[in-house]
Structure formats: C-alpha cells, structure tokens
Amino acid sequence: MKNAYVISDHHGDNGTVREGKILRDVQTKRFDELEARGLVREATAAEVEAGDQHSIEPDPSKPVESEKQAKAPANKKAAEPANKGA
Numbered sequence: 429m430k431n432a433y434v435i436s437d438h439h440g441d442n443g444t445v446r447e448g449k450i451l452r453d454v455q456t457k458r459f460d461e462l463e464a465r466g467l468v469r470e471a472t473a474a475e476v477e478a479g480d481q482h483s484i485e486p487d488p489s490k491p492v493e494s495e496k497q498a499k500a501p502a503n504k505k506a507a508e509p510a511n512k513g514a
Contacts, residue, residue: 433469434467451468
C-alpha cells in the first residue's frame with residue numbers, strides 16, 4: 429500500500445480527484461497503473477502529514493450563493509389593478 433499525490437485532475441474509479449489531493453493506502457498494483465499514466469506520484473511523509481493542499485479559487489464571474497439570494501428581481505411584486513378602489 430502506498431500514499432499517492434495526485435499530479436493532474438482526473439476522473440478515477442471512485443469519482444473525480446483534484447491536483448494536490450493525497451490518496452491514502454492505494455494498492456500497489458493500482459498505484460503503478462496510475463503512475464504509469466502520469467496521474468500520481470508517491471507522496472512524501474511531509475505531504476501525507478500536511479494533507480490535501482489543493483485549492484479551488486472561486487470564479488469571479490460567477491456570483492456566490494449569498495449574492496444570488498440577496499438580489500431580488502425588480503418584477504417580483506404584481507401590478508396594482510387600475511379598478512381596485514371601484
């Protein structure tokens with residue numbers, strides 16, 4: 429069993445993994461297959477201790493959930509009928 433450091437984002441058998449993720453206790457045969465494809469390398473002891481170091485920066489062009497909820501549409505209220513007081 430080996431600990432693998434993911435070199436490149438890829439979709440694996442158990443889902444998508446991001447660059448910088450530490451895969452712990454990978455079977456040696458599976459590790460060798462992934463290493464041959466250039467997707468992982470053996471993680472150092474310091475990397476395993478530090479844990480996952482991948483970071484995903486938010487896309488500035490996409491609003492954050494709280495911003496989406498904060499903006500109410502201008503046409504939310506129904507129009508007042510002209511004959512309401514009649």
